[in-house]
Amino acid sequence: MTAKQGELFIDCDIHQRIKSPKQFYPYLPRVYREDIDQFGLRLTTTGGGGYLNGGAGGYRADSYPDDGTIAGSEFSLLKEQLLDSYNIEYGILGGQDVSPVSTLPDGDYAAAVAAAYNDWMIEEWIERDDRLKGLAVIALQNPKKAAEEIRRSGKHPGIVGVLVQNGARFPYGQRYYDPIFEACAEMNLPFAIHIGGEGSGSNGQPTPAGYPSYYIEIRQARAMGCQAHITSMIFEGLFDRYPDLQVVFIEGGYIWLPTFLWRLDADWKALRNQTPWVQKPPSEYVFDHIRFTTQPMEQPEPQRRLLSVFEWGRADKTLMFATDYPHWDFDSPELSLPAMPDELRKRVMLENAREFFKLPARQLAEAVAD
Amino acid sequence: METKHVVVARVRDFPANTRRLVEVDGQEIGVFNVKGEYYALRSSCPHQGAPLCRGRVLGTNISTKPYQMEYAHEGEIIKCPWHGWEFEISSGRSIFNPHKVRVRTYDVTVEPPEDEEEDPSIPMYPVTIEAGQVVVHVPVQQH
Numbered sequence: 157m158t159a160k161q162g163e164l165f166i167d168c169d170i171h172q173r174i175k176s177p178k179q180f181y182p183y184l185p186r187v188y189r190e191d192i193d194q195f196g197l198r199l200t201t202t203g204g205g206g207y208l209n210g211g212a213g214g215y216r217a218d219s220y221p222d223d224g225t226i227a228g229s230e231f232s233l234l235k236e237q238l239l240d241s242y243n244i245e246y247g248i249l250g251g252q253d254v255s256p257v258s259t260l261p262d263g264d265y266a267a268a269v270a271a272a273y274n275d276w277m278i279e280e281w282i283e284r285d286d287r288l289k290g291l292a293v294i295a296l297q298n299p300k301k302a303a304e305e306i307r308r309s310g311k312h313p314g315i316v317g318v319l320v321q322n323g324a325r326f327p328y329g330q331r332y333y334d335p336i337f338e339a340c341a342e343m344n345l346p347f348a349i350h351i352g353g354e355g356s357g358s359n360g361q362p363t364p365a366g367y368p369s370y371y372i373e374i375r376q377a378r379a380m381g382c383q384a385h386i387t388s389m390i391f392e393g394l395f396d397r398y399p400d401l402q403v404v405f406i407e408g409g410y411i412w413l414p415t416f417l418w419r420l421d422a423d424w425k426a427l428r429n430q431t432p433w434v435q436k437p438p439s440e441y442v443f444d445h446i447r448f449t450t451q452p453m454e455q456p457e458p459q460r461r462l463l464s465v466f467e468w469g470r471a472d473k474t475l476m477f478a479t480d481y482p483h484w485d486f487d488s489p490e491l492s493l494p495a496m497p498d499e500l501r502k503r504v505m506l507e508n509a510r511e512f513f514k515l516p517a518r519q520l521a522e523a524v525a526d
Numbered sequence: 527m528e529t530k531h532v533v534v535a536r537v538r539d540f541p542a543n544t545r546r547l548v549e550v551d552g553q554e555i556g557v558f559n560v561k562g563e564y565y566a567l568r569s570s571c572p573h574q575g576a577p578l579c580r581g582r583v584l585g586t587n588i589s590t591k592p593y594q595m596e597y598a599h600e601g602e603i604i605k606c607p608w609h610g611w612e613f614e615i616s617s618g619r620s621i622f623n624p625h626k627v628r629v630r631t632y633d634v635t636v637e638p639p640e641d642e643e644e645d646p647s648i649p650m651y652p653v654t655i656e657a658g659q660v661v662v663h664v665p666v667q668q669h
Contacts, residue, residue, distance in 0.1 A: 331593075392592065392593075393591070393592025393593065394592075396591065396592050397591075397592050424622070425573075425609070425611055425620075425622050425623075426609045426610040426611060427610065428612070428621065428622050429586055429587050429610075429612065429621075430587070432586070432587040432588055432589040432595050433589040433590075433591060433592040433593070433594070433595070435589075437622075
């Protein structure tokens with residue numbers, strides 16, 4: 157291994173991509189091939205596809221491979237620019253190309269695409285570099301089928317969680333999703349919600365005020381979705397029903413968390429009677445069960461103002477570092493966070509993610525191997 | 527501690543599941559007859575000072591697992607008239623955080639009517655509880 161010297165960390169949000177849907181063919185049932193040849197994968201992006209993105213086509217301009225095709229589509233470049241440029245203990249793969257499967261009209265096709273993606277990720281990425289771990293995409297049209305996929309792909313030791321989008325037909329605490337959480341519990345896998353899909357296809361509108369006009373606006377809608385999922389999970393008793401369940405919100409922001417929890421705890425004192433199975437303050441459910449990733453880290457001026465937010469949100473438990481490579485809003489491991497006490501920084505950069513994804517510390521294992 | 531004895535009402539005039547509000551040294555106190563037992567609470571919610579004892583006396587929903595609840599403690603809970611915080615009348619403890627969030631309680635006793643004590647020339651009759659009076663004991667504020 158060519159790990160650089162420097163601060164060891166875990167990157168909780170890496171987007172590896174395909175150059176062509178044909179890369180899924182070895183992993184897909186034969187029946188879908190002609191359809192994809194003619195019509196593509198038919199997956200929509202956030203808001204139904206009408207929004208712009210940022211950077212160079214949505215990516216860091218320097219992250220395109222020499223053939224000029226698709227950023228994130230070549231292992232060697234991802235390795236060079238990310239895994240070997242920093243001292244990365246683990247990188248968590250979140251893909252991108254099939255993330256919106258849950259908005260497809262045909263749930264069986266969606267489940268097949270999710271399974272093909274998971275197999276492609278395992279064989280062509282995870283098994284290539286033992287720093288890479290992955291989140292298994294599931295299709296939510298049929299929760300029982302999604303549960304089967306969790307049990308199938310979750311058997312691979314490189315699968316460290318289950319992945320869905322923030323945009324959804326209805327919030328994730330509702331009983332419709334129970335088979336999925338049963339499978340997560342059985343496989344001991346956390347449930348990851350990555351932003352995206354807000355307002356897409358059969359999902360709900362991206363904001364309570366409908367569809368905004370511009371990309372910068374829809375980026376701000378992410379937190380609304382995260383908050384809806386969090387309240388749903390708490391007040392539907394999801395964490396009482398699945399007491400070991402762990403959840404992470406990826407790329408949904410962080411600074412809104414403390415004020416959101418203050419309001420939630422205050423309201424619960426007055427409205428407790430309506431959901432009496434919620435027997436502790438909502439914030440305690442969050443601190444015990446929910447984590448958040450850093451990128452894109454909010455940037456107050458001066459940056460040290462974030463330290464108050466980190467204290468209020470208990471970042472030493474709840475916050476995990478992510479770069480979002482190769483997206484244009486990549487966060488530098490070195491410069492995106494304010495100066496903070498060493499102990500807190502180690503929690504955020506490394507230890508919270510180790511605990512959350514149940515990953516062993518690597519240094520010791522390597523010392524033994526040497 | 528020195529306490530002030532404040533007569534609230536005759537027992538016969540203070541039936542079960544009713545309340546009386548009394549003012550002692552400018553502080554409103556709610557005295558409650560909950561199923562035949564008397565309790566008194568300071569009528570000031572620890573949250574934002576609302577007149578707690580003017581709230582509705584109710585039961586509350588209790589639950590042992592998600593999606594299931596039952597109505598319990600009927601007539602034993604007072605719900606703050608402003609933000610709806612619930613308190614157990616008998617203990618002053620809040621339902622949401624009984625160990626940390628409480629409202630002040632006062633002792634209440636039922637005592638023989640004063641006139642029967644004060645006039646020995648009146649022939650004695652067995653004193654019934656209905657003839658007694660409900661007294662709330664309020665510590666005298668030290669200034």
